[in-house]
Amino acid sequence: xxxxxxxxAFLLGAAAPxxxxxxxxxxxxxxxxxxxxxLMKDTVKTLSADDMEGRxxxxxxxxxxxxxxxxRFKAAGLKxxxxxxxxxxTVPTVEMTVTQSSPLTIGGIGFVRGSDFVATSFRHVPHTExxxxxxxxxxxxxxxxxxxxxxYAGVDMHGKVAVILINDPDYAxxxxxxxxxxxxxxxxxxxxxxYEEAARQGARAALIVHDTYPAAYGWNVVQSSWSGSEYxxxxxxxxxxxxxxxxxxxxxxxxxxxAAAGKDFAALSEAAKQKGFKAVPLGLKASLxxxxxxxxSESHNVVGIQKGRVKPDEVVLYSAHWDHLGHCEKDAxxxxxxxxxxxxxxxxxxLVALAKANVKAGPARRSQVFxxxxxxxxxxxxxxxxxxxxxxxxxxxxxxxNMDALAPIGRARNYAMTGGxxxxxxxxFRAVLKQEGLYESPEDHSERGHYYRSDHFSLAKRGVPMFDxxxxxxxxxxxxxxxxLATEDYVExxxxxxxxxxxxxxxxxxxxxxxKVFYKLGRTLADGAMWPNxxxxxxxxxxxxxxxxxxx
Numbered sequence: 001x002x003x004x005x006x007x008x009a010f011l012l013g014a015a016a017p018x019x020x021x022x023x024x025x026x027x028x029x030x031x032x033x034x035x036x037x038x039l040m041k042d043t044v045k046t047l048s049a050d051d052m053e054g055r056x057x058x059x060x061x062x063x064x065x066x067x068x069x070x071x072r073f074k075a076a077g078l079k080x081x082x083x084x085x086x087x088x089x090t091v092p093t094v095e096m097t098v099t100q101s102s103p104l105t106i107g108g109i110g111f112v113r114g115s116d117f118v119a120t121s122f123r124h125v126p127h128t129e130x131x132x133x134x135x136x137x138x139x140x141x142x143x144x145x146x147x148x149x150x151x152y153a154g155v156d157m158h159g160k161v162a163v164i165l166i167n168d169p170d171y172a173x174x175x176x177x178x179x180x181x182x183x184x185x186x187x188x189x190x191x192x193x194x195y196e197e198a199a200r201q202g203a204r205a206a207l208i209v210h211d212t213y214p215a216a217y218g219w220n221v222v223q224s225s226w227s228g229s230e231y232x233x234x235x236x237x238x239x240x241x242x243x244x245x246x247x248x249x250x251x252x253x254x255x256x257x258x259a260a261a262g263k264d265f266a267a268l269s270e271a272a273k274q275k276g277f278k279a280v281p282l283g284l285k286a287s288l289x290x291x292x293x294x295x296x297s298e299s300h301n302v303v304g305i306q307k308g309r310v311k312p313d314e315v316v317l318y319s320a321h322w323d324h325l326g327h328c329e330k331d332a333x334x335x336x337x338x339x340x341x342x343x344x345x346x347x348x349x350x351l352v353a354l355a356k357a358n359v360k361a362g363p364a365r366r367s368q369v370f371x372x373x374x375x376x377x378x379x380x381x382x383x384x385x386x387x388x389x390x391x392x393x394x395x396x397x398x399x400x401x402n403m404d405a406l407a408p409i410g411r412a413r414n415y416a417m418t419g420g421x422x423x424x425x426x427x428x429f430r431a432v433l434k435q436e437g438l439y440e441s442p443e444d445h446s447e448r449g450h451y452y453r454s455d456h457f458s459l460a461k462r463g464v465p466m467f468d469x470x471x472x473x474x475x476x477x478x479x480x481x482x483x484x485l486a487t488e489d490y491v492e493x494x495x496x497x498x499x500x501x502x503x504x505x506x507x508x509x510x511x512x513x514x515x516k517v518f519y520k521l522g523r524t525l526a527d528g529a530m531w532p533n534x535x536x537x538x539x540x541x542x543x544x545x546x547x548x549x550x551x552x
Contacts, residue, residue, distance in 0.1 A: 024428030056326020078304030119247025139272030320347030395551030419451030
């Protein structure tokens with residue numbers, strides 16, 4: 001993960017006030033079969049062993065990793081659910097590395113790559129050249145019909161470069177009240193959306209203005225993340241529907257550019273927060289060129305299925321990513337394997353245990369599909385490829401549960417719904433917590449948009465409601481203090497480091513609790529007849545409505 005969504009998954013303040021009461025769904029009391037903890041231990045221990053070399057995708061060790069997962073899917077009682085009647089789905093990728101970059105020139109002013117700007121191409125091409133393209137300030141670059149908001153209204157962006165502000169118009173709010181949910185980031189605030197929308201509008205390139213607070217990270221994170229190789233899902237059209245170049249510019253660069261255009265950056269930024277804002281041509285031209293080296297490779301998702309007894313064409317999805325960082329920088333002990341025991345061998349262990357529990361309970365009303373995804377650490381590519389090329393139609397996918405980095409820190413009294421109350425799934429979540437005698441906590445740092453940074457999002461943005469829940473810090477053994485200390489210890493000493501290794505001393509009670517909750521959430525969907533939808537004001541409601549209509 002480029003910016004640790006897994007940390008948000010269990011950095012929940014246990015002492016946070018209870019959320020406002022909201023109706024829970026009527027969920028039948030579901031009996032959970034015994035969870036095979038020994039199976040989870042074996043799965044995590046096997047996948048995070050040194051001979052798995054950190055589970056780097058598209059490396060020589062990948063077949064060994066896949067065989068281990070397939071063997072456990074088989075033992076759990078699943079049937080092959082992948083391509084051509086097998087267990088796998090091939091995920092083709094393109095690795096691109098920028099070389100030979102020119103400065104970014106705007107209005108005769110040259111800016112330096114790295115310190116002033118970063119840029120790459122989402123198109124799979126060896127050379128990119130933008131020459132004398134008109135610059136247009138499009139505010140937050142949002143087109144949200146359900147909210148009556150369109151920053152591109154009345155402007156033709158074809159052949160032009162969009163300059164865009166990061167986050168949402170009401171990001172500075174102290175609460176979550178507002179057209180764009182106040183301080184809680186929506187997908188419209190994410191940089192990925194802004195590039196996607198610029199491409200839909202026909203822009204030639206898109207430049208996002210960096211600002212530390214609304215971005216939630218400093219320029220150093222942008223610079224380091226965009227200085228090496230970038231990975232993309234390979235497409236037959238080489239992604240030619242994307243903009244030619246996408247990038248970020250420093251705040252100071254933006255102010256210089258606006259001043260050169262005779263515009264007040266602060267005043268226009270403030271105006272962009274208001275509904276009805278009109279894009280502003282800056283009267284300047286931008287030029288940029290760079291070369292890119294391309295390397296094509298393949299990795300694989302592992303897919304198993306338990307077919308439904310009544311509606312086998314309707315699917316509930318369970319997912320967890322199997323990949324990690326492979327060989328990495330050696331630590332002080334000379335260990336250079338990032339084993340990824342917590343991140344995310346635990347998720348795959350939970351996936352296998354869930355599969356076994358569901359098989360033991362017998363087929364549900366609907367089919368249940370279990371997917372161990374690849375290339376999450378490279379930008380959610382395994383789930384993105386599945387979203388682009390679903391093995392089971394998204395119009396027939398009821399919903400799903402994603403599992404990522406389950407902390408071995410004991411049972412907790414509280415859980416949070418990452419993303420907040422976005423869909424009908426919240427009612428099921430609250431009903432299950434009530435059944436289990438647990439309480440709901442607010443999501444920590446909702447302004448950072450964590451819901452949009454893990455594998456479930458690749459399905460959510462295509463309309464499929466997905467659970468992403470997080471166990472909190474209010475531990476039954478030791479309370480909030482013990483939970484905070486355990487979390488801090490992992491973050492400081494093991495996250496994305498060679499020391500993220502399996503230990504026989506782990507406390508499995510919290511992970512087992514997670515799996516029981518996951519089971520109830522998923523089985524409620526699988527045994528039910530409901531088709532959960534996003535709330536009417538949610539950014540994914542229109543996509544889901546169109547999908548369900550097509551499915552009928």
